Amino acid sequence: MEDKNDQEIQIPQASGYLVAAGLTFIVFWVTNILKESYPAIKSFLEFYKPIGPLLGVFAVSLLAFLIFSISVMC
Amino acid sequence: MEVFSRLLAFSFWEKFADIHGMLAMFSLILFGAGIVLYFAARKSANFIGWLKTTLMLLFVDITLLEIAGLTVYIPYRAEGGPRSILKASEATAWLHTDIFEHKEFLAFAPMLLILVAFIVVSILGKNFNNETVSTLRKSVIFSLVIALIFVLIVAAEGVIVTKAAPVS
Numbered sequence: 001m002e003d004k005n006d007q008e009i010q011i012p013q014a015s016g017y018l019v020a021a022g023l024t025f026i027v028f029w030v031t032n033i034l035k036e037s038y039p040a041i042k043s044f045l046e047f048y049k050p051i052g053p054l055l056g057v058f059a060v061s062l063l064a065f066l067i068f069s070i071s072v073m074c
Numbered sequence: 075m076e077v078f079s080r081l082l083a084f085s086f087w088e089k090f091a092d093i094h095g096m097l098a099m100f101s102l103i104l105f106g107a108g109i110v111l112y113f114a115a116r117k118s119a120n121f122i123g124w125l126k127t128t129l130m131l132l133f134v135d136i137t138l139l140e141i142a143g144l145t146v147y148i149p150y151r152a153e154g155g156p157r158s159i160l161k162a163s164e165a166t167a168w169l170h171t172d173i174f175e176h177k178e179f180l181a182f183a184p185m186l187l188i189l190v191a192f193i194v195v196s197i198l199g200k201n202f203n204n205e206t207v208s209t210l211r212k213s214v215i216f217s218l219v220i221a222l223i224f225v226l227i228v229a230a231e232g233v234i235v236t237k238a239a240p241v242s
Contacts, residue, residue: 011207011210013197014194018190018213020190025186050147051147
C-alpha cells in the first residue's frame with residue numbers, strides 16, 4: 001500500500017520534469033528564431049560581448065527550465 | 075621529454091580547447107557506463123544507485139563541457155580568429171554558417187536530457203523496475219541514447235571546423 005502511494009506521488013512528479021524539459025527546448029528554439037529575426041533581441045542576449053548571443057540563449061533556456069521545474073515541485 | 079615540452083609550449087587557448095575535447099571524450103566513457111548500468115539496473119536493483127551516480131557525473135561533465143565550449147568562443151570570435159578566417163573565404167564560410175552554427179545549438183540538448191534522466195532515476199529510486207513506471211524508465215534510456223548521438227554529431231562537427239581553422 002505504501003509502495004502504491006509512493007508511485008502515485010512519483011509518476012506525476014517525474015513526468016512533470018519531462019514536460020519541463022520539453023517546454024525548455026521549445027523556449028530554446030523560439031529564442032533562437034527571435035534572436036535571428038530581431039537585432040534588438042540579439043543585442044539583448046549578448047550578456048558578454050566576446051562570447052556573443054549564444055550565452056544569452058543558454059541562460060534564458062536554463063532560467064526557463066528552472067521556472068518550469070519550480071512549478072513541477074509546487 | 076621533448077613531447078611534453080612541445081605540449082607545454084601550446085598557447086593557453088590551444089590547451090583550453092584540448093581540455094574541452096578531453097571533457098567530450100570523457101563523456102563518451104560515462105555514456106557507455108550509463109547505458110550498461112541501465113540494463114544492469116533492470117536485472118538487479120543494486121545497480122540503481124550506480125546508475126544515478128553515473129548520470130550525475132555525466133551531467134557534471136557535460137556542464138563543464140558546455141562552459142568550456144562557451145569560453146572557447148572568446149578566441150573563436152576574436153578579430154583574426156578562426157571565425158574570421160573561415161568567413162573570409164567562400165570555400166570555407168559554410169564551415170561557420172552551417173556546421174559551427176549547427177554544432178553550437180545542438181550542444182544544448184545533451185545537458186538537459188541527462189539532467190532530466192538523473193532526476194527521473196532519483197525520483198523512481200527503488201521503484202525503478204516497477205512495471206507501472208515502464209514509460210518513465212524508457213525515457214531514461216531514450217535520453218541517454220539521444221544525448222549520446224547529439225554529442226557524437228557535435229564532436230564530429232567540432233573536428234571538421236578545427237581541422238580547417240584551429241583555435242590558437
